[in-house]
Amino acid sequence: MTMTIDTLDHDGSFSAYVARPEGQPKAAIIVIQEVFGINAGIRGKCDALATAGYLAIAPDLFWRTAPGIELDPDVPEQMQRGLDLFGTFDQDLGIADIEATIRAARAEIGGGKVGAVGYCLGGRLAFMTATRTDVDASVGYYGVGIDGLLGEKHAIAKPVLLHVPVEDHFVDKDAQARMHAGLDDHPKVTLYDYPGEDHGFATEIGSRRSPASAELADGRTAAFFAEHLG
Template identity: 80%
Template sequence: MTDTITLDTLAGDARFTVYRARPEGTPRAAIVVIQEIFGVNAGIRRKCDTLAEAGYLALAPDLFWRFAPGIELDPDVPDQMQQALGLMPKLDQDGAIRDIEATIRAARAELGDGGKVGVVGYCLGGRLAFMTATRTDVDAAVGYYGVGIDGLLGEKHAIAHPVLLHVPEEDHFVDKDAQARMHAGLDDHSKVTLHDYPGEDHGFATEFGARRSEESARLADERTAAFFAEHLG
């Protein structure tokens, strides 16, 4: 079952919308799906639906609600891609983490009895998933092609729960030097696992459109499913 709910911000001074996909029966755990720069679009909703089919409660908060509420963009449409790139600088990423934390708390409340909550994010969401791992008590975090993680390595000491990062080697937003810094900073971290994808570019695991690379997307998603099964149940 899918619906759209509204949640209070942590400060309790506003409300934002969240796409929710619920499994049949009791959820095994919950996963917060963190959007790309294109909003909570059809691809992000499909990620939620797939997780629900696997038995998870899935929640995707609209992180652009303060300046572009409800926006849905298609990266294969050039004008919409440019629009999305223009939206990204408007996002207060610290505020986005607070909204993600509010969503995590709501997920825990819905699960009850100490249910576990993970996050998975893509692009911008991949970066925010790493930040969520360092700044909240989320039980597990997965980031796909997160941008700028090499600039966040000063926070790695705060990672208390498992983190999985998918790194396409030909990512035109994350160059080889940045990838090398990620490996140098994280390969020896007991809680972090990095998987590299030779020949793949940014967005390779999108659900729809020209960016998807089927074989690598399936491999990454299989690794993510095994990771969540191990750490969330």
């Protein structure tokens, strides 16, 4: 199902995919999209979280430029369309929309804890959510350009988990080294490397998925949220 969320300054509204658990949610988790929109893979992530007992909400962060778009990364033209959308995406507005979604999620669950998990673009935004909002726990899968955001790490007050595929063709080895150098000693941040894996290895569907590593990463994410969202 979907819900409508007002922007922080109430100058617009956007839709979000919502998956609800049976019974009272133990917490809420914001699922932050890749550059491919709220497609079947992101909806699947939400549905899995709902099965685990969470209220899961995936806001349509491309609503200003390509509302409702769904792309398949296995189709080259659609992959390129996603990359093009990333190039024109206003990340500050995206974080504001994520913050609006966090507030909506807290209202839905009566003020309980809210986590965030993101993939690709969403992995980067999950890190930014940790530095710029009051989210209770954040997980980023193959976030791009996090090494360029290390100046914000002092603002991380709640736990952060980052999954880093070692052969990520969007995040080279030097960038990964900068991430480790900047974050390994941070008391709130944990990084896991996945040797031999490329960008998108934990996607729910499609050719990029690497099942064994995806299950390992998702198990770590589940344990992380169980510990920090309660």
